[in-house]
Amino acid sequence: MTQLDDNIARATGFLARFAKDGVLNHIGGHAVPAASGKTFEIISPVDLKPLAEVARGDAVDIDAAAKAAHAAFAAWAALPGAERRKILHRIADGIEARADEIAMVECMDTGQALRFMSKAALRGAENFRFFADKAVEARDGKTIQALGQVNMTSRAPLGPVGIITPWNTPFMLSTWKIAPALAAGCTVVHKPAEFSPLSARLLVEIAEEAGLPKGVWNLVNGLGEEAGKALTEHPLIRAVGFVGESRTGSMIMAQGAKTLKRVHFELGGKNPVIVFDDADIDRAVDAAVFMIYSLNGERCTSSSRLLVQEGIYDSFTAKIAARARAIKVGHPLDPETEVGPLIHPVHEKKVLSYFEIGRADGATVAAGGEKATGPGGGCYVKPTLFTGAHNKMRIAQEEIFGPVLTAIPFKDEAEALAVANDVPYGLAAYLWTQDVTRAFRFSESVQAGMVWVNSENNRHLPTPFGGSKESGIGRDGGDWSFDFYMETKNVCFATTAHSIPKLGK
Incomplete structure (x- = not known):
């Protein structure tokens, strides 16, 4: 048996669960079908044969997921950063333990070569470890002094956020967006790309097995014009982080405008x-x-x-x-x-x-x-x-x-x-x-x-990642990620009895 034959046999074993049971949504800590009972089929780009039936979520499922994220937010946001750090490190441990499964499922779902996907899980674990360690300092601010006053800034998690990820390297990019959201204290509704949803299902399972509280991370599969649109328009979702085409980013911005959503876009390029x-x-x-x-x-x-x-x-x-x-x-x-x-x-x-x-x-x-x-x-x-x-x-x-x-x-x-x-x-x-x-x-x-x-794309996680013009809005990486997932508050303390203008006297 060649190495390819062995890899195919192992991948077939990993994929068997999806072929048998389909790909379910995950809402409030429970694996559930779409409320409508509808599904859609995904195929492997290797041979164009079906891989699985996937829950076709819509506005009803997004509403349930948003409500679950909203209900879980207060407790998750109140959890000390050191405790969130422990959970995120356990998620990284779980990713590393299932690295082969993740890589092979991703290969068959996306067509990406194993030489690159074998590192995708490890990159994903690294993302979780990096932001786990930053969870402790996520709320930190600075003191700003002026004559007769001291200003103190702090940061607080924004609330439930929507994450929409693309079909290319979906596992790594999901960790890149979701890990900082969790580290900041936000809860998540994740809508993966319909072409490649398998590794997102593995990821949310790993997270809850690591002790992530139910409802903190919710997964709704579906089409962009159905589940995606409902997510970007939902009033309980405070922000949307999206990776994908520039045209789709423009649509998301318009859809979220009515509820004044904060948006973070990593879009196309012609680099x-x-x-x-x-x-x-x-x-x-x-x-x-x-x-x-x-x-x-x-x-x-x-x-x-x-x-x-x-x-x-x-x-x-x-x-x-x-x-x-x-x-x-x-x-x-x-x-x-x-x-x-x-x-x-x-x-x-x-x-x-x-x-x-x-x-x-x-x-x-x-x-x-x-x-x-x-x-x-x-x-x-x-x-x-x-x-x-x-x-x-x-x-x-x-x-x-x-x-x-x-x-x-x-x-x-x-x-x-x-x-x-x-x-x-x-x-x-x-x-x-x-x-x-x-x-x-x-x-x-x-x-x-x-x-x-004098370099290829040689990433360093503390540095900002993002583009200008039609390539996006906002930056990921390091402390820049928290600028999106958190609100900054300033408190001004008067240190002297300064003169206050008097009216009506």
């Missing part, structure tokens, strides 16, 4: 990697290839535009093309696979459509540009590189969200900056140069919430 002719070429190639083709290119921070200085453009893109053609496309549970199948036939169709769009606009396909043959006959697409492109092409402006890279030449720093900024998005940018002063100038001027200099 540039800018390579100057003085860069460390080999490292820049490694980083550019990794940031577009890892995770099937289905990541908001992917470097989907490659801006290369004219003098090295041909040689650099030739290296990228050779690497793209050599990437192993295959079954996500194969340890050798680097790119697995895309999430769903609907998304595969979208990605494939850009191959003809790019050609029609005059770009050259230097690698890929077609569907790939993979085991099971699922949604496999070849890693693709477009050359001879310019920034007005649709392949340079629109988020494709697949293993597709568009390479654009530039003359000098001024042109590189203009091209980098000439998109609606502003999530991330990657800069390769040995010129330190240029690195400072460029990173100051590029319109992105995050800039990595």
Whole structure:
């Protein structure tokens, strides 16, 4: 038996419970079907075969979950930070104990390669440990002194919050949003993406097995236009944290406006990697290839535009093309696979459509540009590189969200900056140069919430994560997460008998 065969057998065992029992909602500490009794089917992108029937929640289920979160809020918010820390660390322990199960379920649910998903559970556990340790200081503020007064700030949890997570790397991103909410003292209603809901079910089970009180974390599956819309409009939900498409973020903002909801959006990107002719070429190639083709290119921070200085453009893109053609496309549970199948036939169709769009606009396909043959006959697409492109092409402006890279030449720093900024998005940018002063100038001027200099996306949890323009609102990470999940209060103490203006005398 090969390692792939063994992995498939193990994954089949993990998935059997979902095939048998379906995927239920979790409200007030209880696993329940949708109130309507309706379900929807999810399929594996590997072979397009059904994985499970999923509860199709709607406004009734969201209402029950919001009420459960509201009822649980006072006690959870009042729990000392040190006690919340213990529970969150136990959740991290539970995640680590089931890391293999989480990884394999995620692979079959999303098509992501095991080489990346094997680390997803560990990243999720790390997120919980990081915010567990911050729970103790979550309410801390500062003292601000002025003549005759001392001001003291403090923070308090906002209340029940809605979390809507995407279908790409859903487990890790769920932990990234939910862990700080719990650490802050908020309760949660989680609506996972309908394409990949399995790991969300595992996560809420782990949390309650670790001692999280019932009702603190509620899970409602369903479609965006039904369960998602009801969540964003519900009056008991004080805020909505969302990761997904920019267009959907705009809809959520409009839906939450009536109840004046606070929103936190991590949205799309068309992120540039800018390579100057003085860069460390080999490292820049490694980083550019990794940031577009890892995770099937289905990541908001992917470097989907490659801006290369004219003098090295041909040689650099030739290296990228050779690497793209050599990437192993295959079954996500194969340890050798680097790119697995895309999430769903609907998304595969979208990605494939850009191959003809790019050609029609005059770009050259230097690698890929077609569907790939993979085991099971699922949604496999070849890693693709477009050359001879310019920034007005649709392949340079629109988020494709697949293993597709568009390479654009530039003359000098001024042109590189203009091209980098000439998109609606502003999530991330990657800069390769040995010129330190240029690195400072460029990173100051590029319109992105995050800039990595001479690096791929190398995350450090205390730093802020988020974008500008159509890439989002707000920041995650470190203390920035608490800015969203908590209210800040200021109390001013007079320290002298200052003169008070007198009226009516």
